[in-house]
Amino acid sequence: MSSPGAGSTAAVAIDGGDLPLGGGLLALVRPALDLLEPAGVLAILTSARSVDEDLLAWCRLERHEYLGSEILPDNRTRHLVARGRLSGVSGERERAINLPRREGRLLTADLLAAVPMPEHADPSSGFAPRGAQVEPGGPQYPFSLNERDRVAPPEVAQLYDQAIAAQWDASRDIPWDKVRPLAPALERALGQIMTFLAENELSALYVPSRFLPRIHPAYVEVAQFLATQLNDEARHIDVFLKRARAGGGGVGVSSATTSHSLLSLLELEDFTEAAFLLSVLGEGTFLDLLKYIEHYAPDEATAELTRRARLDEARHVHFGMAHVRHALAHDDDLYGRLEAAVRRRAATLHNVGGVPAHLQDSLTILAARDANPTAVRRGHEAFRELLESMHEQRVKRLLNAGFTTEQAQTISDLHTPNFM
């Protein structure tokens, strides 16, 4: 077999030995053609006679152009195939990626720097990893967060690296053998506080998970960070419920106030509003609450678990702040929308009352450590100071996120009495 094209030169040549087309040769031919531009020519050297029969049909199937063949002096055949214009994927294959090692570690932040996020992402690229050559013709995916500035603050990969390095084990890393029997009133108060914490952390597990499948995979670091956040919350739920029961007591009351408040978080449909209400305001307020519980903790185990939870929550607050700050810088209308979201939520929660009574009493008893009136007065003072410091810290965080003093005051005042 021979044809006019057979004598022309090829950009790439492969040696197929005696491999039949369906016996392994395609594993050499297909990747070689993928590296060529359309019309680029591949030479295939073969001693398998069946390839002479099969290659033309395969080219027809795959819309490559079979240019012809020639017999070489050593009796092998040299076939020439031009890559078809309707074959294979378009775009450049990723190359020359240089990832630094930092004390043996390969950081996600460096990966992100090497392969930056696009400003806009195409929902038809599906679950293709960022940088992959995407074959056209794939279906549209239901991703709705397809714009970098609405999803991904620049520091997300650093936060992910930190989150991964800071994971801990609620079974092993808490000095559970330091839990000692407490006075019944204090034990019940602690059980109530842990119930409240676990309930709120359940919402912090569920709320971000609703947004995860909406994030375009081009911004995978955001999804990865949220995955660490979900894992943190799962661990917090675990550790709080363990503490509620480790002293022999148990869980307490779930109040209607808390339930209303958390439902209004779960019903949010906007990712940035959710990040703001949950992470900046809710988890931000929780930092003060956890600090309070750690400070007045009746035993080392309680202090350690609230300390660890607080460090995790601080990371979530950091991400929420970064997200909101970045989004505010790219969207002039966002201030108004966030304030409106806070007002809507406050209106929904109108009439639900103040801090849930069971929680308030328990936080008072925790700080009092004792049921005598003098101690309880001290506990009550501590609780009042907690509310004040929560408000002050919220205002600080809001200022830091870019709100004016007046906006920060208003938003903080409107924040749910449930803390989260």
Next chain:
Amino acid sequence: MTDQTIFLGAVAYDPKVVTIWEGMREHFREQGVPMDFALFSNYERQVETLLKGHIDVAWDTPLAHVRVKHRTGGKSLSLGMRDSDCGFRSKVVVRRDAGIQALSDLQGKTLAIGSRDSTQARILPLYYLNQEGIDLARVKLLPFDTDLGKHGDTGTSELDVLAALNDGRAHAGTVGDLVWVTEQSAGRVDSNKIEVLWTTPGFDHCMFDALPTLPKEKFEAFRRALFAMRWDNPRHRRLMELEGLREWVQPREEGYQSLVAALTAAAEL
């Protein structure tokens, strides 16, 4: 429904045919060409329905196409075909342990063949073997007459042929080249056991047929909508993948001469 609606017939050889023609109907609508379709269970009924003028266009196999051409005295209109319909070939594949080095070695051996209405798996490979001087009376034929009426569209009889070779019921077999390379590409052929022996000359496959009385406006509108499909358009691409093409191409008649000759010789036109 207005008179301008192009009424098309296709054979439902697979459930995907519904997906294809619903998608095509939508594409034609977007092109401003009203089109509707009817599905037939076999090509014989579709050909008769076209000849009676009850449908405007029939999406025909080569066997149906040459029959329409013949029955209209060569006057039927050909509207378009797939890129994959051009230059079809059939293969004679053999078991490596059957001792078949040349076509002449087929004599006395068992040759698995596809359905009697499959152009690529039976009609043309047997015609071309005869042309090569092989006395088919001295070959033991093992026919697989599956999905009759579908003219080989399902490919089932070709897979039956390959299975017969694989498990040793036949020494050799005839299949179309697309099934042969598709099965090889997917790694489903044991190349230690089965290899290709011979390839037939080329021939063409499916065609959109119409009667010569098809109004010019419908003829032109159909072709305008058809040739507006593009492989790099994701919505078109899905339909084109299902239908097995990357481009619609202009019709040509010379690719059916061997089939006409084969059917004439067998008095089956």
